[in-house]
Amino acid sequence: QSVLTQPPSVSAAPGQNVTISCSGSSSNIGNNFVSWYQQLPRTAPKFLIYDNNKRPSGIPDRFSGSKSGTSATLGITGLQTGDEADYYCGTWDNSLTVVVFGGGTKLTVL
């Protein structure tokens, strides 16, 4: 059972938009910044979003992040088949004093 809750899977057609939610609490998301990672099959995770809504260099603006209260959301517009991957949110938990990740969301581009 992960501290951060994500939907196990989402799906959409190419060209459509999708959002992935990440729900936490005041001890983690509510008082810390959220990052998002993309893990393509059989590869290491890739840094996608940091500080809730900032993109590292090289990440296309089709990817966006937001945070409200104790929840965060990853948005992907103009879906491409190459976006099929597992997506994870992560942050720090002040009560547990550990880094916490969501359980991951598998994105299928139909």
Next chain:
Amino acid sequence: EVQLLESGGGLVQPGGSLRLSCAASGFTFSTYAMSWVRQAPGKGLEWVSISYSGGSSAYYSDSVKGRFTISRDYSKNTVFLHMNSLRPGDTALYYCAKSHRRSYSFDFWGQGALVTVSS
């Protein structure tokens, strides 16, 4: 170019020990926190441990506390994970990860080292 190269994985019996290494290059190693994150087969990411720059403090997940120790060799730009009393549940791909500006945000990851605990 930032590179993180893990080594030291392998097959070990329950109760055994193993040391993972992560050789870092392409950035000022002493400036950034470094973490180990693992992924059991078919499962999600699980953070294991973090070593803050300067090496003065480290944190561990409850699942490994008291059994695993993180350390750094600043002369070799290498971070280690010393794993003792290994259990089958520790079987996973272990990633070394470099922290971004915030210690709990990871901008670069290694390719992973596979640890299998089995008799």
